[in-house]
Amino acid sequence: MDFHFLKILLVEDDLSLGEDLSNLLKSCGHDVVHCADGDEAFEAFCNGRFNFCIFDLMLPGIDGFTLTERVRRRDHYIPVVIISKRNHKDDKQKAFDLGVDDYLVKPFEKDELLWRVRAISRRIYRHTESNDAVEPIPIGKFTFDLTNQTLKTGKNLQRLTRRESEVLRMLCNRKNQLVKREELLMQLWGDVDYFHGRSLDVFISKIRRYLKDDTQLTIDNIPTVGYVLKEEVSA
Numbered sequence: 001m002d003f004h005f006l007k008i009l010l011v012e013d014d015l016s017l018g019e020d021l022s023n024l025l026k027s028c029g030h031d032v033v034h035c036a037d038g039d040e041a042f043e044a045f046c047n048g049r050f051n052f053c054i055f056d057l058m059l060p061g062i063d064g065f066t067l068t069e070r071v072r073r074r075d076h077y078i079p080v081v082i083i084s085k086r087n088h089k090d091d092k093q094k095a096f097d098l099g100v101d102d103y104l105v106k107p108f109e110k111d112e113l114l115w116r117v118r119a120i121s122r123r124i125y126r127h128t129e130s131n132d133a134v135e136p137i138p139i140g141k142f143t144f145d146l147t148n149q150t151l152k153t154g155k156n157l158q159r160l161t162r163r164e165s166e167v168l169r170m171l172c173n174r175k176n177q178l179v180k181r182e183e184l185l186m187q188l189w190g191d192v193d194y195f196h197g198r199s200l201d202v203f204i205s206k207i208r209r210y211l212k213d214d215t216q217l218t219i220d221n222i223p224t225v226g227y228v229l230k231e232e233v234s235a
Contacts, residue, residue, distance in 0.1 A: 005029045006052040006121060011041040011067065012083070013059050021054070024110050025117070038062035042070055050078065052121065054113070057084040057091065068098045077149070077162040079120050083113070096199040099161065103195065119190050124162060137172050140214040140231055144168060151210055158210050163188065167203045171219065171229035180226040 008025055012018035013036045022034045033048065035041035039061035045053075053071060057064035068080055081102045082095050092103050101120050104113060137144040143152045149165045151158040160168065166188050170179055181200065182192050189196040204219060204227060211217045216232040 005031070006117070007031045007048070007050045008033070008052045008054060008117075009041060009045055009048070009050045010034045011036075011038065011053075011055045011059060011064070013037060013056060021110065021113065024114065028114060030117075036060070038064065038067045042067055045071055046074070052117065053078055053080045054117075055080060055082055057082060057086055057095075065094060065098065068095070068100060072099055076159070077124075079124055081113075081116060081120070083108070092195045093198055096195045097202055099163065099199075101189075123188070123190070137169075139172060139175075139229075140211070140217040142211065142214060142217075144172060153213065160210075163199075164203050164206060167200070168207055171207075171227060175229050175231055178222060178226050178228050181224070182226075184226070 008030050010018060010022055010025070010032050012021060012034065015036060018034050018036065022032045025032045030052075033044055033050070035044055037060035041055070041059075042062065053068075055064040055067055059067070062070070064082060064084065068082070071078065071080065076099075080100045081104065082100050083104045083106060084091070085106045087105045095103050101124075102116050104116065137146065139151075141153050144150075145152065146165055146169055149160045149162065151160060151168075167184065170184060170187065181197065184200055185192045185196050189199075204221075208219050211219070218230045220228045220230055222228065
């Protein structure tokens with residue numbers, strides 16, 4: 001996939017703004033489907049093949065939070081950017097806890113949306129440009145398959161979200177070494193802020209749960225500094 005050219009589902013009930021954003025994205029070569037309400041958008045998502053989503057929060061029909069949650073159930077990996085007038089901390093936290101990739105507060109410079117779409121798509125789809133599959137990584141009694149985003153032990157297979165896979169990959173690449181929070185945040189989100197930090201904490205907690213069956217594996221938290229994926233070697 002060429003990450004510069006995306007099939008985008010844009011959901012914005014302000015028809016004028018929706019048309020402006022749609023035309024802007026199309027002018028960059030993207031294929032855009034614009035919906036004005038949440039119910040219509042979810043139907044379009046179920047019946048289409050998209051690789052990027054841009055959702056307003058306040059929508060007729062289901063709201064942007066519910067839409068994000070339903071989309072995430074069907075596709076763990078698709079990027080979602082929220083655009084909203086709502087600038088409350090709780091709204092941002094809820095959005096990032098649902099796994100969105102970015103949150104833009106209206107009004108914003110339209111070019112800023114383009115920059116963020118480009119940065120997110122580069123980060124997410126960069127591996128698809130290579131024909132070389134990444135070799136599975138052994139972690140304790142688990143096998144971590146980055147290409148297929150799975151964590152396997154025996155007959156048990158845990159599917160990971162794209163973001164969980166990216167966090168685990170960085171920890172595995174420096175097993176038994178400190179990986180700084182700032183490094184994780186900059187590599188995966190492109191900036192360091194409170195809300196992305198909260199999202200990182202959620203992903204770390206989920207990965208800990210996935211690894212809990214192997215008592216020789218731990219993810220140690222060094223407060224305000226970072227994390228260490230530790231693997232004890234049996235004597």
